[in-house]
Amino acid sequence: MTTPRGTLWCLLLALAVTARAEPVSVVDFTGRTVTLPAPAQRIVALAPHIVENLYSAGAGDHLVGVVSYSNFPEAARSLPRVGSFNAFSLEQIVAARPDLILMWGSGNGAGALEKLERLGIPVYVSELRQLTDIAASIRLLGELAGTRAHAEVEAARLEQGFAELAQRYRDAEPVSVFYQIWHQPLQTINGEHLISQVLALCGGDNVFADVATLAPRVNLESVLARNPDAIVAGGMADAHTEWLHDWYRYPGLRALQGGLLVVDPDLIQRPTARVLEGARNLCTQLQRVRNLRNAD
Numbered sequence: 169m170t171t172p173r174g175t176l177w178c179l180l181l182a183l184a185v186t187a188r189a190e191p192v193s194v195v196d197f198t199g200r201t202v203t204l205p206a207p208a209q210r211i212v213a214l215a216p217h218i219v220e221n222l223y224s225a226g227a228g229d230h231l232v233g234v235v236s237y238s239n240f241p242e243a244a245r246s247l248p249r250v251g252s253f254n255a256f257s258l259e260q261i262v263a264a265r266p267d268l269i270l271m272w273g274s275g276n277g278a279g280a281l282e283k284l285e286r287l288g289i290p291v292y293v294s295e296l297r298q299l300t301d302i303a304a305s306i307r308l309l310g311e312l313a314g315t316r317a318h319a320e321v322e323a324a325r326l327e328q329g330f331a332e333l334a335q336r337y338r339d340a341e342p343v344s345v346f347y348q349i350w351h352q353p354l355q356t357i358n359g360e361h362l363i364s365q366v367l368a369l370c371g372g373d374n375v376f377a378d379v380a381t382l383a384p385r386v387n388l389e390s391v392l393a394r395n396p397d398a399i400v401a402g403g404m405a406d407a408h409t410e411w412l413h414d415w416y417r418y419p420g421l422r423a424l425q426g427g428l429l430v431v432d433p434d435l436i437q438r439p440t441a442r443v444l445e446g447a448r449n450l451c452t453q454l455q456r457v458r459n460l461r462n463a464d
Contacts, residue, residue: 194308197295198273204290207314208268212261214280215253215272218294219244220440221302222270225309226318233264240434240442262287268312270294296439299365303327306441322441329444333369333451340371341462343454346396346423347374349437351411353385362439363402370451371458372398392418398427398457400450402437426460429453 193203212233213219219238222228228243233250250260254277261269261284269284273295284291292312296305303323310319345367349355357363359377367374375394376386399421401411412428415421431453435446 192312192314194292194311196293196308197301197305198293200293202290202292202312204268204312208266208290208312210264210266211268211270211313212250212264212266213238213270214250214256214276215270215294216240217296217438217440218270218272219247220438220442221294221305222309222313224319224322224441225306225313226315226322227309227313230313232266233261240440258283258287261289268292270309297360297362299330299362299369299443300327301362302439302441302443305439326441326444330369330447333447337369337371337451337455340455341458342371342373343398343427343457343461344375344394344396345372345398345400345454346376346391346394347400347402348411349383349402351414354388354391355383355385357383362443363436366436366443366447366450369447370454372450372454392421395420395422396427397422397461398429398454399423400429400431400453402431402433427457429457 192207210232211230216238219234220240231247234247236252238244251257253275269289269291273293303326306319306323310316356376358379364374375396431446431450435442
């Protein structure tokens with residue numbers, strides 16, 4: 169015989185199961201509508217930043233497949249691999265039995281979406297180009313995975329943090345910056361790139377903002393001609409010292425006066441919640457450059 173307490177418990181359990189089974193529908197970053205019969209429970213993510221953002225949305229435990237270099241948070245390191253972001257295995261994806269695939273629009277290679285759609289598994293496309301896209305993506309992933317409340321808290325934290333930085337440096341004296349993605353050949357970012365938006369948040373002025381290409385190669389002479397106040401080394405973390413040391417060969421550079429800077433590339437080159445930490449770090453360093461300049 170069922171007790172009143174037992175009846176209530178069964179009713180609550182039934183309601184919870186029903187809630188979890190409700191269809192989910194979101195619009196991804198390409199404008200495609202992605203609809204699931206219920207929140208995803210088994211997810212394959214085909215880019216490290218998507219893995220990270222899924223954890224931020226509170227759904228990291230839904231992951232059943234990731235790509236190489238998915239190394240944050242620590243729990244992601246032990247997840248099954250389905251290849252790399254630009255050379256993933258369709259067979260391994262299918263073997264993981266996902267009910268949702270999260271792909272990187274510009275990074276997973278030409279024709280990737282069509283190949284994945286042929287598997288008959290729902291595909292969500294992530295393509296984060298604006299700072300505001302990070303919080304938006306976390307919210308959408310929370311919708312897809314049924315972790316909306318957790319995702320909303322994290323998204324709101326990011327929005328508040330970026331707003332505080334924007335307010336703090338709104339009237340800061342501009343610091344011209346060359347952001348170095350790579351060394352040989354020299355590569356940087358234009359004004360449309362998310363990293364350039366972080367620079368602007370800190371009162372930084374990207375000296376190659378006017379270039380048409382998102383991540384253009386540039387020659388040494390053009391960097392010397394624009395003579396930035398600061399050079400920020402990105403790219404591979406273990407190459408920072410070598411990259412920055414090379415600039416000492418050009419004594420006329422203003423950046424040599426305390427403006428050779430380093431920010432962990434994982435904190436600024438991956439469009440994830442950690443960009444807020446990277447932005448705070450970069451803003452602090454650019455403020456030191458201002459202080460040194462004004463002390464002269």
